[in-house]
Amino acid sequence: MAWFRNLAKVSSFKLSDRPRNTNPFLFSSFTFISNFSTESSHQKPSTEPIQYSGLLPTKSEEKPRVLVLGSGWAGCRLMKGIDTKTYDVVCVSPRNHMVFTPLLASTCVGTLEFRSVAEPIGRIQPAISKEPGSYFFLANCTGIDTDKHVVNCQTVTEGSDSLDPWRFSIAYDKLVVSLGAQASTFGIRGVKEHAIFLREVHHAQEIRRKLLLNLMLSDVPGITEEEKHRLLHCVVVGGGPTGVEFSGELSDFIMRDVRQRYVHVKDYIRVTLIEANDILSSFDDRLRRYATKQLTKSGVRLVRGIVKDVEAQKILLNDGTEVPYGLLVWSTGVGPSSFVNSLELPKSPGGRIGIDEWLRVPSVPDMFAIGDCGGFLESTGKPVLPALAQVAERQGKYLASLLNRIGKAGGGHANSAKDLDFGEPFVYKHLGSMATVGRYKALVDLRQSKEAKGLALAGFVSWFIWRSAYLTRVVSWRNRLYVAINWATTFVFGRDISRI
Amino acid sequence: MAWFRNLAKVSSFKLSDRPRNTNPFLFSSFTFISNFSTESSHQKPSTEPIQYSGLLPTKSEEKPRVLVLGSGWAGCRLMKGIDTKTYDVVCVSPRNHMVFTPLLASTCVGTLEFRSVAEPIGRIQPAISKEPGSYFFLANCTGIDTDKHVVNCQTVTEGSDSLDPWRFSIAYDKLVVSLGAQASTFGIRGVKEHAIFLREVHHAQEIRRKLLLNLMLSDVPGITEEEKHRLLHCVVVGGGPTGVEFSGELSDFIMRDVRQRYVHVKDYIRVTLIEANDILSSFDDRLRRYATKQLTKSGVRLVRGIVKDVEAQKILLNDGTEVPYGLLVWSTGVGPSSFVNSLELPKSPGGRIGIDEWLRVPSVPDMFAIGDCGGFLESTGKPVLPALAQVAERQGKYLASLLNRIGKAGGGHANSAKDLDFGEPFVYKHLGSMATVGRYKALVDLRQSKEAKGLALAGFVSWFIWRSAYLTRVVSWRNRLYVAINWATTFVFGRDISRI
Structure with a gap:
């Protein structure tokens, strides 16, 4: 009788299931990046220190990877618009949903329910939970190495007393910073x-x-x-x-x-x-x-x-x-958030990440900033846009189609879009x-x-x-x-x- | 212009509004019970110690007071059935809602939303938020003085870092313990x-x-x-x-x-x-x-x-x-919960509060126990009923009509129901x-x-x-x-x- 299944099953699954690590594509891009192994923070006190691991740079035959930091209006609108046939999408954010902020005040007194204003990212861009190279990571970004095209992250384990944060890094082809403000x-x-x-x-x-x-x-x-x-x-x-x-x-x-x-x-x-x-x-x-x-x-x-x-x-x-x-x-x-403050990049008036008319961080290849965390550089002659959902949304939409166009023109991979025509700049109405x-x-x-x-x-x-x-x-x-x-x-x- | 209202208004409302403590019925039964003033725990470290205060015993011309401890199936069904023309109802519980427990498992994975299975007590028995002598207190019961017909309570301030718990006591005419189990x-x-x-x-x-x-x-x-x-x-x-x-x-x-x-x-x-x-x-x-x-x-x-x-x-x-x-x-x-364990009362098999066929605690006048916290005494010859919602609900319903009958027969006040006929005992089907x-x-x-x-x-x-x-x-x-x-x-x- 199935019910009398031997307990050995439980005790052995720890060992016997390990070799079953078979799903061929699941780990295709999961390997250790050795140059991040200097720090040895890890989570299980019982095991030996685990090194920084992460997503390696994509190869030329693979889809290029768009890394989106944050899951607010800008980042989510961008992810929604990204052509997942052209790109893999990876999102790093401390929350797995977008908040429909204009209705948040109504939830405080029970006019609306909390879940009615929270939209899971997996529904906004289903690829992140389905495609082999697309992911959502519940983590904070701790640093950006723009030369190496790599972002360092640390998992959010709030609500769990038995887990320490885990560090990892992600190599990107295009980086979109949409971390909002504080x-x-x-x-x-x-x-x-x-x-x-x-x-x-x-x-x-x-x-x-x-x-x-x-x-x-x-x-x-x-x-x-x-x-x-x-x-x-x-x-x-x-x-x-x-x-x-x-x-x-x-x-x-x-x-x-x-x-x-x-x-x-x-x-x-x-x-x-x-x-x-x-x-x-x-x-x-x-x-x-x-x-x-x-x-x-x-x-x-x-x-x-x-x-x-x-x-x-x-x-x-x-x-x-x-x-x-x-x-x-x-x-x-x-x-600006303390993370944005810590970035050593040219800033716009008001301390946001400085961007040009195409929402690019001009001095850094393949890096973009949208939403409340980005602002036009003084050199563009444009005013910094207000911190509004409609600005963030419009920028996300614009950048998605810009990136799609770049990807289709063969400029999706890191450092390969330098000579491309970026087309019309972003105009806010x-x-x-x-x-x-x-x-x-x-x-x-x-x-x-x-x-x-x-x-x-x-x-x-x-x-x-x-x-x-x-x-x-x-x-x-x-x-x-x-x-x-x-x-x-x-x-x-x-x-x-x-x-x- | 109204907008330029002077700030003096804000600073003075602290003082000027205090004498407006007018609502005549609001404090009719709110006075200090001196025999509870030995302890001096209080909340504001800046002020002098505040004494135990509470609801005084009802007078013969007032409605008798039913005090319900707990807001589970038993207590809520009882409150729903209590005739508020006959009684004032006071409920003390650490949560202001009843949980529809049979559907709780479905909320863990998102099949149902949390609020769909939580029912505010104020909707189950509207009198507690409307009638001058009926109340709901977000508090735990810390002790029962059955001789004096008084229950001691302490407020639940979880989620607030700026408030210490506050103690108070409530005199009752009828006490219904429906604190559940743990x-x-x-x-x-x-x-x-x-x-x-x-x-x-x-x-x-x-x-x-x-x-x-x-x-x-x-x-x-x-x-x-x-x-x-x-x-x-x-x-x-x-x-x-x-x-x-x-x-x-x-x-x-x-x-x-x-x-x-x-x-x-x-x-x-x-x-x-x-x-x-x-x-x-x-x-x-x-x-x-x-x-x-x-x-x-x-x-x-x-x-x-x-x-x-x-x-x-x-x-x-x-x-x-x-x-x-x-x-x-x-x-x-x-x-049994640790509070039930701490009560020095005769217990049923399994350590619940011992009750007779009318759900009374036999040795104590005007005290009843229903739901998971009460169990038939061995002397009744009846088995202890299982800890099920349907048992609790049936007992709450039975006791509500029993108390209504007693109240209408003039036995609502403390120590005045001794010679009344309690009618049919509770039978569980x-x-x-x-x-x-x-x-x-x-x-x-x-x-x-x-x-x-x-x-x-x-x-x-x-x-x-x-x-x-x-x-x-x-x-x-x-x-x-x-x-x-x-x-x-x-x-x-x-x-x-x-x-x-």
Whole structure:
């Protein structure tokens, strides 16, 4: 009887299965790169030190390899567009999904579910999980050797206590850096420790857990009035679209859900939005006034101030005011990540990786930078583009077709595209900006730039455009379905309040 | 302009809002119980020690208070059935939702989403968030003073680094202990540290994150064959319904999703189910054989063995066999929790809180125990009921109507029900058992007991019954909709593989 299978099977599989390492193509390009074997960090304390290993340079008869660092808007749009008959695609990123960032604020209060805004990379570019030479690696990039065309990486093992990080390296033919930016703290003490950013799904999860925790804790017998007010004071620093949308969602959550389902504490919860200048500074003046009015009407307090110091339970403003808080969300914009800072390459104004009109890093062959981590060099005479999803997406799309063209013209392999004509340079055309400001209200600004004239809408129609536009831009049909269903169930049943 | 509101508003709200502590009913029963003020644990190191505070005993003109400890099947079914015109309901639990446990195994691999199996208590019994005398407290029970009719609690602040736990106490008129059981480790070393249980949503989340992490790590260049086999070896210990269902889901995930979306490593992943005796021992013999055949056919290795020791990367069996693993799920059944063990009350066989036929703790007035934490005393002559959702649910329902009857007869307040007729005792009628064994296959055993005769089905029809039965038993319409949609999208698009 199969059930009585001898245990020997278990004990022997460790040995007997090892020689079965047969899949012929699986290891075709997996060999040790000896010049990376100087360091001996490894994971199993019981075995001898394992050396740096990795993907060797491709041979001329093999497909050239595009290495994409990062899995944000730019990198994912690029991978989606890459012709996998021409190239193998390798992606290195600490997360295996793309976040549909414009809808992230809605997940913090349960309007949308987290998974509805996360798109697995394996669905965006199926080759990475199917093709023998294409891979996704859950890892961080630790260094780039542009001369040798090699990137060093280290695995992300967060959530596993029994594994140490593992180092490896990947030789590339084309390197696309799309590592994004990181939230700016302006060197203010305590921001990293106490504030929550709003850039990844785990940030939204943390905000949701903390908000629900504070709502429940403030109901406990014996909590002082002062402490209740503090616990339920939600402070948002930064009045850009993210901060405004999150404030709007929060006030909507309070008006619709907290009032019904946390009746005992509903009079204590408050939202304050702190901004040093104007909110939504990139939007049309009338829209800004409309947003200000809507937010104020829905109970958000707008405060003009500069944060000086952040402590565990209170913020200190420049003028000495103390603002106690229970939840602090930080959305003051982004700046270059420390990895980008560490790269010894010419930089654009603002410290991004300097690129030319074809999104190339001019001094380095076969290297490109797109999205928030790249910016036009001053020598190009073009302004650095704003850190927006639509810029990143357009650059990813442009570069995919550029690389496809290069590959088809025989310039796919390393150092072989020098004499090719790169064709039309990248030109950015702004399609407009959108932001919600709470229940059934949004702004749509279709002007080309801040100074230009054009259509600027506010109110229910804008909100409808906002929803429709984002729904159609959600990458997969699965998530499009889920976003629509989430919106419908939130409308019918209210938001989900289980704290899981 | 509203936007220029003076900052003084922020700085003054701390002070000026404090006297507004007006809501007249909100604090009607919130005062300090002086006899609990001996301990001075508190949360804010900067302020003077805060004393134990809490909900005082109800007065005769107030509604009596039912205090429910725990939010599992038993407690939630009870709360749902309690007549809130007769009673105030207070629930103390470390989680603010009920887990629909029969479907938990399906969430580990993405067949269902986590939120589809979590039901907020505020939806099961809306009074706890609306009525002035009803509450939900996110807290653990730390002690019961049965003479004084008081329970001591401590808040759960996990996930918040800026708050210490806060203690408070609640006086009750009726106390319902429905704290459930905890996973048995049989004192085996390393189980708690290295294995994952499958009882809460966060367990399922941990399993999913670890499984996806291991799938991705095993694809990294330079990982040895041996390490790959280890990382992708999923070991399940315990062959009860949970262990079998999880193994079935895993093998289905491997057959359908891993083979398509982790092509590079698909030949390495394996599932082993270790059980000391027979799998599904409570089921009909034919069904057991069917399950064994189905699991083996779908690639699950069934191993009869006893675990002796668990280390970070391997299990040691009693006969000396070493089983390396990447994921270890422990589902060997449950035993009394340490809190139940600590209660100095007469116990049933198996160490549960001893109860009589009316689910009362006989020696203690106004105290009841239902679900997995209670068991019939030997003196009742009845066997201790199995730790099943259907037992807990039936007991919760029975006790709700018993308490409603008592309340209406004027026995709701503490120590006032002694002379009342409690009516019919609780009688348990087993409705049958169900378990899935992978894709489109399930077992349905409708016999009253192991020895009885009756209908026993296996195969697609059972699977259909299994799905339909659970779908109709999911508590809310919202979650019923989501479970149905999750099943449909998994069928059409496959499982979600983003690791968030």
